[in-house]
Amino acid sequence: MRKNNLRFITLTALIAAICVIGSFIKVPGFITTAALDSAPAFISVAFLPPLFSGIAASLGHLASALTSGFPSGPLHLIIAIEMFIIVYIFNVLHKKGLNIIKWLFLIVANGVLSALPFYFLISPAFFIGAVPNLLIATIINAVISMVAMPIVAKVFNQRKVSNV
Template identity: 55%
Template sequence: MHLRKLTLTALFAALCVIGGYIKIPSGIGSLALDTVPALLAASFLPPVFVGFASMTGHIASAMYAGFPLGPLHVVIAIEMFIILYVFSRMHRAGRHVWKWVFFIVANGVLALIPFYFIVSPAFFVAALPSILLATVLNAAVVITVQPALAKVAKGRLRLSK
């Protein structure tokens, strides 16, 4: 059973990397649909594995993009782990509306707050609309795809224990 969890985690992390190739034009350059597979993974994997898939996917996607924010991508990867972990916990608890509110606020706004202090207030203001738009687009794709995926996978891939 652990091998299935690890295999699915690697699969979702790889899909996050592929999603990283689907770029969203923005002023800061590295916005993509790399979170979609991690959000979908919340239906199939335990929260810790979802967090690792998103973190691994982000680092690989950032490597492909040439690390435009340098070592700050480690901070973003840790934030992604935490956000997707909490999102997955909320999904497991049946908080289906609140998980989306949390994801959009946490990923679209709160995750940028450290960069207000680390980089500059100007970076925060410039990045906020793009990050928020990318977050909403990632959420919209998952909200659209997840019901169909759940019907197809119906009980076959759930590894929550």
């Protein structure tokens, strides 16, 4: 079990590092820091347990926020927690084989629901301004993930890398 934990920690660190690279590819918007930092975390559900995928997603968001200068300040910690929860649930849905539901959940949760706390914390105008860009960035990240996940899963299965 220790060997698997070390493998998962190493893979999580690698995914988080790839998320950092994706954080430099911004999706232009009016008031959000959307980027392609989520795709690697979404792809990681093909070979990591939910906890580790969620951690990679949280770190990926914090890297994206850092490369943008933390425009929402400490509120990015809320977003990092949301990313953890969203990717964790996405991973559970993936492991259960609920393919259509997992993608619908991902797009709605990450593209719309993740901005909901800011409706109350900042303003309704912020929420309305943030959702279109978040939705577009989520769809781009999801499409990248949809294309890459089968390839990555095949490589991990051929290499007999355990994901349990």
